[in-house]
Amino acid sequence: MSYGYSQRLIEANKKADGKSLGVALGRVCIKQNISVSELADKLGVTRATIYNWFWGLRAPDRKRSAEIERLLAKLKRT
Numbered sequence: 001m002s003y004g005y006s007q008r009l010i011e012a013n014k015k016a017d018g019k020s021l022g023v024a025l026g027r028v029c030i031k032q033n034i035s036v037s038e039l040a041d042k043l044g045v046t047r048a049t050i051y052n053w054f055w056g057l058r059a060p061d062r063k064r065s066a067e068i069e070r071l072l073a074k075l076k077r078t
Helices: 007-015 019-032 036-043 046-057 062-077
Strands: none
Touching: 007 019, 007 046, 019 036, 019 046, 019 062, 036 046, 036 062
């Protein structure tokens, strides 16, 4: 069950550096209402990791960056 995104997260994501791959992913997922749990399962990371990326607190590691770039390209086409 997805509860959506908090206004606090949405605002933090808007203020974060959009050049960050994790922040960019967050913007697309927020816009398309893709759940953090679904994304965490798909990328093999914890929900906390996803939130840290969305907030701009951490950047995805190199191992996941290519996968995230492919996912972003796919999501932007939809």
